[in-house]
Structures are given as C-alpha cells and as structure tokens.
Amino acid sequence: MSKLLAIGAVALLGTASTAFAAPSQEEMWKIIQQQQAEITSLKEEQKKTDEAVAETDKKVEATADAIEATGGSIPKSLQWATNTTVGGYGEHHYSNYKDSGAPGAVEKNSSVDAHRYVLFIGHKFSDTVRFFSEFELEHGLAGGGTDGEGNADKPGEVELEQAYIEWDYSNNHSLVVGQFLVPVGILNETHEPNTFYGVERNLVEKNIVPTTWWESGVMFKGQIAPGLKYDFAIHSGLHNDGFNIRKGRQKSAKAVANDLAYTGRIKYTGVTGLEVAATLQYQEDLTQRANNEVGETSSATLFEAHAIYNVGDFSVRALMAEWDIDSDVAEDTGRDEQSGWYIEPSYKVMDNLGLFIRYSRWDNTAGATGSEAKRATDYGLNYWLTSQVVFKVDYQNAHEDTSVDSLNIGVGWSF
C-alpha cells in the first residue's frame, strides 16, 4: 500500500516539474545575489534615514528648549512686575423693599447700589516677605460735604481695608505687621461675593462680629499640625462710648489707641470639607478711657465660634458670637450683653447652582430686661456663571421689622 502511494507521489512530482520550467541553479544564485545587493542598499538607506531622523529630533528638541527658555524670559527692567499681583472683587445690588401696607407709612425706597468695588495689590519682596493690600470704594461715590439736612452728599466711602507686611519667619509660621482683618467669623476674612450665599452679608456677622472689621497691629499666625492653625494678634481696639459695637470700629483712621485689644483664634481644617474655629478677644476699655475720671473702665470680651461642613452637595454653616461688656455704664444701656447666631444649610442642585436658607437671630441689647432678639429668614439662590462670577437672588424676611423685608438681586465677581 505504502509503496503504491510513493510511486503515485513521484509520478505527480514528475508531472509538476515538467509543467513549470524551474530556474537552473545558476539562475537561482543570480537572483539571490541581486536580492542581497538590494537588501544591503536598502539597509544603508534605512540607516541614513534613521540617522537623519535622530539628528532632526535633536534639532527639534534644541529648538523647543530654546523657544521655551526665551519665551518665559522678560526684560530685566520689568522683573519687579512679575512679583506684583493685582486682583479685586466687586458687587452690584438691587433691593426692592416690601410695602408695609400701613396707611400713611413712609415706605423704604427700592435701591440700586454699586455696593463694593475693591482692588487688591500685593507684592513679593522675597520668598519670605510679602505686602498685601485691599483698597475699596463703597457705594459708588464718596466725598465730603452734606446737604441742608445734614445727610452726606455722597453716600460712599473710600477705605483702606488691609495693608500689611507678612514675613514667614520660619516654616509654617508668619508675622503680620500693619493693618489687617481681625481673625474672627466666617465672612470677615473671606468676603468675596462668589464665596457666600445671599446678596447682602449676613446680619449676625454684620451686627455682632462686626464684619468687615480691620485693625492695626501685629499678628502671629501659623500651622501647628496639618490643618490646625492659630492666630494671635495685638491690635488697635474699638472706641464707642455708647457701646455700639459696629460704630466702634475706628477703621485705623487716626484711631484712638489708649487701649489695645488682644485676639486669639484656633482653627481646624484637617478633615476635607470641615472647618471649625473659635475666636476670643479682650479689650480692657471699649470707651478708650472716656470714663477715666469716674474711675470706670468697660472691659469687652468677644467669643465667637463657627463650623462649616460640606459633604457632597450639602453644606451647612453655623456661627455664634457673644459680647460681654463689663461696666455699670454698659449695663445701664443694656448693651453689656450682645449676642447672636445663625445657621445656613445649602444645597447644590448643579455644580454652578446652589439654594440656601438662613435663619438669624441677634440682639444688640441683650442685657436689657425684656429685650427681644431680632430674627430674619433669608432664602434664595446663587448661580455661578464661572467659579468667580456669580448672580444672586434672595428674599429677606425680617420677622420684627417688616419694613426691611426685601427682594434682592446681585452680581458679584472676584479675581
């Protein structure tokens, strides 16, 4: 059987070789040699191309290096400018007050206000020494002079809010000298309109804290552990004989400095989304020695604590602040105790749209018998056009004084 197959196979091969005339061995050798020559020449060409590509790569890299190196360079004479920063923020408001409906009542006018226009200028002198300032025009138009009825002609104010030198005297610890924002509350130091809800700043920080509040002096600040920060400041104090805290701010404008004040704060931000902080301030005499002859000083202590917690799209801010003024004169006015608190939950419907509601309660004459706290509920929304530009709408419902119930619309920005 296998023999038969073998014969068959040979026969087939025989027919195949006669069908295609195979090249002779010589011809095959020739073909191989030709191919070999081709391969060698191709290889050489390939090598040349590779070398050229590598050379080009080197040239391109060198060109890019050169472009990138010179692209970033600026004339020596302009180098100071790279250490100077300019920024700012601002907000425009429209408020429509509700009519009280009472016959003959004088209704509050609706208003449009260029509430704040602020410029920041900072300069870095060295890696460890910086200057920072905040210059503000409030209510659009400022200047002296009053009309016949004693009202200011021009309602605005031009203010220097901050101007200080900050020196990092060691890693994580700095010294601030000059005029700075008092380390207290949520809004006092961070008050760019895109960072908070509501057209107007909240009433508790405005009336109790009192935001925006700056003083002049020295402040030590730094970080003791990841997220655990301290501030300790010795600075100019408030000055008001009637114990009106907000009016007591001297704004570092030829401020009476018979008595200094001491402020300390501890703040913890060591967990994502969380901030808890507490501030304590002490001033020996809020009247700046006005009642020296009768031998009375009115020492003032402020305690403030707050928490912010963001989890997912939910966020909540809560703050309480309390003044304790220790003197008979203060007790007579009922202003020896002034306190307030607010809570503000909010929810981000989308990345750039958030809703909030805020309940505030405060009393500037809490020391008086029968004094009733004022209350307000605000609700509304923020729409962020970009992370730094915001449109705001809210409604403020003041429970005790309905004449200030208002619909507010605002636009704000910071950069």
Place this chain on the structure above:
Amino acid sequence: MTKYWFSFLLLFPAIAVSEVLKSSEQFIEEAFESSPKREVLWLNQEIKAQVRKEIDYQLNQLRVRYWAQGSRTAWILEEVGKEEVITIGVVVDNDKIEHFNVLVYRESRGGEIKHSFFTKQFIGAGLKLARNKMGLSERIDGITGATLSVRATKKVATLALFLHQQTDYATHVEKK
C-alpha cells in the same frame, strides 16, 4: 509685653521656608520599579484647544515630558493656586491615578492640600466627560479656605489623565 513676644518667636526654630516636599527625581524613582523610559508628548493645536476648553488649563509649552513603563506614566505638572505655582506629581496606571503628590507648595495659605488626608482622594480616579467638560470620576471634597488651591489640584489631576490618554501607554483610549 515686648519680652513675651520675643519668647514666642523663639518657640519656632528658623527653618528654610522653601516648601519642596519631594524632589522630582525622588518622585519618579518611587513611581517605577525599574528605571522608566523618558518620553516626550508633543502638543499640537488640537490638544491645546481641547485642554483649554474642557479643563480650563493653559498649556503654553510645546511638549510635555513624562516617564513611562508598561501601562504606567508619570507626570510632573504645574498650576497656579491663588498667586503661586504649585508643582504636582501624578502617576497614572491603567488609566487611573495611582499616586498624587504635591511636590512644591509656594502659596502662603491653603497648604492643607499637600497633606495625605486631601491627596488620597485622587487615588483611583479616572477621566470623566460631562457636559463638554473633562473632570474626575471620583468626588474630591474641598477644604474651606483653600478653594483656589483645591481647584488647581483637580485641574492637574484631570490634565494628567487626559495627557496619559494621548500616549501609547493608555490602556483604553477614550473615544469622543
């Protein structure tokens, strides 16, 4: 009083202020088991435009250097927080972030972002495209008072994932 202030100063030893937390060399060395290949990604107009539009990041250079091995790439990228540049090292493996380290922090505030309680949130994050913006597949919880630094870190993380997609080392190329 003066003398108390002075003693307060003495509590803190004068250490150099430059905040280099980890050198680039050390970061790369730790990111790979053996020495990786040094690569260059050339940035064409299309990449630059997409990054500007969808990540809000300005790529001003002509190319980005990176290190690569297998399915893994390492990037050293920069972004401005409030005023100063933050240098961040990102290792992407199998299209997900494996290491995220702040290498140099120069801002005077917002320093919480350099700590692991914050940076660990980036680990495992991939690229996500939502409403024509590129972002991260994982939620990154912010730090109050460090909004701008947090924003910078998110941009850099997104950028590293996007650049990784532009290389031959990407495991799965996202088609738009």
